[in-house]
Amino acid sequence: FASNGFPCLLVDTNEAALDKAVATIGGILDGGVKLGKMSAEDAAAAKARLTTGSAVSAAPKDAALLIETVSENLAVKQAVLKEAEAVLNEDAIIATNTSALSVTEIASVLDKPNRAIGMHFFNPVHKMKLVELVLGLATDEETVAITRSWCDSIKKTSILVNESPGLTTSRMSAMLGNEAMWMLQEGTASAEDIDTALRMGFNHPMGPLELGDLTGWDTRLAVLKYLHSTLGEKFRPCPLIIKMVAAGRYGRKTGHGVYEYDAEGKRVPGSGMKGSLL
Numbered sequence: 001f002a003s004n005g006f007p008c009l010l011v012d013t014n015e016a017a018l019d020k021a022v023a024t025i026g027g028i029l030d031g032g033v034k035l036g037k038m039s040a041e042d043a044a045a046a047k048a049r050l051t052t053g054s055a056v057s058a059a060p061k062d063a064a065l066l067i068e069t070v071s072e073n074l075a076v077k078q079a080v081l082k083e084a085e086a087v088l089n090e091d092a093i094i095a096t097n098t099s100a101l102s103v104t105e106i107a108s109v110l111d112k113p114n115r116a117i118g119m120h121f122f123n124p125v126h127k128m129k130l131v132e133l134v135l136g137l138a139t140d141e142e143t144v145a146i147t148r149s150w151c152d153s154i155k156k157t158s159i160l161v162n163e164s165p166g167l168t169t170s171r172m173s174a175m176l177g178n179e180a181m182w183m184l185q186e187g188t189a190s191a192e193d194i195d196t197a198l199r200m201g202f203n204h205p206m207g208p209l210e211l212g213d214l215t216g217w218d219t220r221l222a223v224l225k226y227l228h229s230t231l232g233e234k235f236r237p238c239p240l241i242i243k244m245v246a247a248g249r250y251g252r253k254t255g256h257g258v259y260e261y262d263a264e265g266k267r268v269p270g271s272g273m274k275g276s277l278l
């Protein structure tokens with residue numbers, strides 16, 4: 001937002017988190033200058049548009065949009081939204097960046113839940129073009145239209161998703177990762193070859209097994225269990241994932257997942273699992 005001309009207030013109760021956020025954003029802008037993607041003047045102007053505060057009540061009354069990105073905890077998010085509603089004008093949009101909680105439930109504490117919407121950004125946000133706009137039960141058309149135009153104004157592509165487990169992206173990614181593990185378990189192909197198939201055949205930047213190692217199979221398993229309980233049998237977690245999590249083979253963060261990683265975090269060549277009995 002700051003690099004597209006909008007003054008932004010970053011709010012966090014933890015001062016160290018604010019310092020880190022400002023430093024990180026500054027680093028991204030400086031990187032953009034080095035890469036020739038933006039001028040030094042534009043980077044400086046973007047930095048000057050960022051201010052910080054410790055409470056939503058520090059927001060100017062005419063602020064048009066609040067994007068809540070606090071911890072993934074329903075009560076915390078609801079408290080922040082309620083605070084925002086009391087501070088902001090009636091026509092301000094109140095968005096949440098939640099990736100798993102219900103927008104409907106988060107917004108249920110508002111007097112006007114019609115102006116609440118999910119804005120699900122993707123990491124790294126300055127590079128990834130997509131924003132999933134998530135419609136809660138009460139989200140109205142005007143809120144959708146205004147939020148879409150916000151996405152346009154920061155050069156993001158927005159899609160509309162009715163609130164549902166895993167939205168579009170997490171649901172598809174969970175399915176791909178699970179199916180890749182079923183193939184590995186059945187000995188259909190080696191890990192390296194399954195990943196190469198999706199990279200070279202579908203132009204995916206990463207294969208589903210290397211991506212699972214990056215995300216962590218513990219996280220993957222938690223998501224799959226949730227999708228299995230809400231969307232049914234097709235999301236039953238592959239037994240190989242359950243076995244790997246039981247063994248503590250979560251992926252990169254434990255040095256071993258489908259692949260092995262050395263002390264510097266580099267993947268050990270040829271270390272991918274070969275199939276069920278190997």
Ligand SMILES: NC(=O)c1ccc[n+]([C@@H]2O[C@H](COP(=O)([O-])OP(=O)(O)OC[C@H]3O[C@@H](n4cnc5c(N)ncnc54)[C@H](O)[C@@H]3O)[C@@H](O)[C@H]2O)c1
Nearest residue numbers: 011012013014017069070071072097098099120121122123
């Ligand atoms: N889109 C994505 O790809 C993606 C990925 C991960 C997380 N998320 C979402 O982003 C949000 C944040 O995730 P995270 O991993 O950074 O969480 P986190 O818990 O690591 O950080 C949350 C921050 O919120 C602050 N905070 C907590 N309570 C607050 C309050 N009442 N007022 C102001 N600040 C408060 C904390 O100090 C902390 O700095 C979550 O909603 C999560 O679902 C999205």
